[in-house]
Amino acid sequence: MKKRREFIKTSVAASAGLWVSGLDRAWATLPTPGTIMSIAAHPGDGMFSMGSSVAQHIANGGKGTFLSLSLGEKGHNSIPTTEYGHMQQEAMEESAKLLGAESRFLTYPDAEIPFNEEASLAVCDEIRRAKPSIIITHWEGSWHKDHKSCHEIVQYAIFYAGLKTLQRQQPAHYAGKLFYAENWEDMDEYQQDTYMDITEVFEQWQTACALFPMWRGETGFRYHDYYRSLATMRGCLSGFTHAAALMTASGQRVKNLKEF
């Protein structure tokens, strides 16, 4: 959106000063991109599978926030969990900052994220605080129990966040759009239907990912190779240089038409 505004400003200013009042009106009517919120079980999921979409939204003039439900502290075989949790949190904070986003953390133990009312209300409160217009989270078809729990928690949290009669500290907020990210651990019946052009932010996002110790494969999976190649492959299929594939929540696939 920043670019669009700049384009309008430049082109109108170049044509005639008379159009400045028209320019102001054009700016006033442009929709603002709003906030995109990534909600992930672990920090790496947020940055690797959702981060490029968040980065692109910010580049388009929006705001971004990363919420991690746990620190993923049990993900390393040789670094003690407390130390690794600190490393993961630090990597998330630094990488989010690099993209111009904020990072938030809940404190559920890695591998033990519970799907219950307390967790759903905690995420509801985070949604009400950040007021996102778009949420990205895990697809339900995952072998990882934390990812499955996160998916379910987010469904409940969105419902609670929008429920005006549910009294919490923050007023109700309805997040209008929900997407599921493409994640190597969540591919059971995953079906992408949306491609986001991330070419502009691709290298910046890769730099942000590289702040995580696990990015180079030291926990056993080649994250760098997988997610870099995936963005290139999705770009080939969508006609962009690099792209993120997303899956739209089923309720958003309904279209009400008067004509085809």
Ligand SMILES: [Zn+2]
């Ligand atoms: Zn994970």
